[in-house]
Amino acid sequence: MHTNNKSIIPVTLTTLKAACSQCNLRELCLPYGLTESEIEQIEAMVGVRRRVKRQQHLYRAGENFEAIYAIRSGFFKTDVLLEDGRDQVTGFQMAGEILGMDGISGETHTCNAVALEDSEICVIPFAHLERLSREIQALQRHFHQVMSREIVRDHGVMMLLGTMRAEERLATFLLNLSQRFTTRGYSPAEFHLRMTRDEIGSYLGLKLETVSRAFSRFQEEGFISVQQKHIRILDISGLKKLLNHPPG
């Protein structure tokens, strides 16, 4: 079970207009080849930016669905809850990624989105997005690709949960993080984990002790160095070799 911050912290809304044209995440968020006027329309749509403090919910399962969110900065997790109290982290999201697409199918969100560090997101009212993507073909295309990418990512997680052993899962997880940090211009070899061992475990279908042991094992083998949440990858090919080695 994860820490559940039930205290209701008032949401901070900044009236700051979005400026997608200036945003350094533009390549992640928006398609290429938009005209200036199209970008202006999109900026008008991305109404407000909103700050979400660490441990604060961006949205909760059951809440009304009205918008999807682009992460401008920060780090989130999403999780689903079962009636009996069990929960599962379904993903970790970082700058340039989109949150909230689970809500499109119904009236309400089906999972929780929680900031793992102080974050800033762009609110994209969904009705407005649909309207605009009926006009701007490139936007429509792009949005469909984002949703499809989420489906493909989920298949990867299913593969991980269904067929991999503990150390393979953690290696896959670290390599994935490294790759995403690289895309964002950060070091591929050195980064700070924003989540606890328990949250990693939940995501990977493992107990926190197993995650901890795998980290220790990787360190013994010389693949990585671990100091609490600070990770340094020393031997990326060593980690990769851990994959491609089926249980049988």
Added chain:
Amino acid sequence: MHTNNKSIIPVTLTTLKAACSQCNLRELCLPYGLTESEIEQIEAMVGVRRRVKRQQHLYRAGENFEAIYAIRSGFFKTDVLLEDGRDQVTGFQMAGEILGMDGISGETHTCNAVALEDSEICVIPFAHLERLSREIQALQRHFHQVMSREIVRDHGVMMLLGTMRAEERLATFLLNLSQRFTTRGYSPAEFHLRMTRDEIGSYLGLKLETVSRAFSRFQEEGFISVQQKHIRILDISGLKKLLNHPPG
């Protein structure tokens, strides 16, 4: 590893025009409240129907993505392959459900779709779907909901793979099948499994022996009766009670 039919069977194309207006799956495939002219446009888009024989691929990972597919009749599985040969069934699809959305994000499909019985599908050229959904708001909405529903479904599978024990997984699986058969007007209590124990196991992250044992156990408990692939649910509440009982 599942049986892999590598022989290339020529695809059967029927020039039969689609007739969505007549189709008894219309409520599953299409939104409400379309005008007659809109339905005509959609029928024009759904170019052809295509038969896919048992064990034949509808598409393969790596193939060019051009269309998504609505299942008119029959039963499919989708699976992803890892380089080392491991594979995982990511879903079973039945009449009225949509296949192929994994391909939207890239140029190519990322998984295989195989018919588990002789099936018939409607081909929906994707470029045409995007064009039409820019014109017909209800179609756009509906398509987005279908994609989102797939994401939510995947989260459910992740939950299952990440937190449930073997018998819970199988019970969840049976209840889900029962529910979907019901929606399609079939008996909720008696149905024929189209997939092998191995394929069920792959989907549920279990070995086929474990699936078989769980079936036997359910039969001993009087929850179901099993004769090969024929399943009869005798005590649905007994199955449901298996859930809500976390490992701890």
Added chain:
DNA sequence: TAACCGTTTTGATTTGTGTCAACACGTCTA
């Protein structure tokens, strides 16, 4: 009918991960 094949069931044993428990570390607060 017999022989064969893929699939399923069941049993005996192994093993990876979960569980329980103790302790170490870092941070925050009094």
Added chain:
DNA sequence: TAGACGTGTTGACACAAATCAAAACGGTTA
């Protein structure tokens, strides 16, 4: 500085599911 708390590590042991193996079943073919 001490104490408390959340978090992480490590060890001993238990257990659910995997593995290995053999036999039964059903359907198809010769």
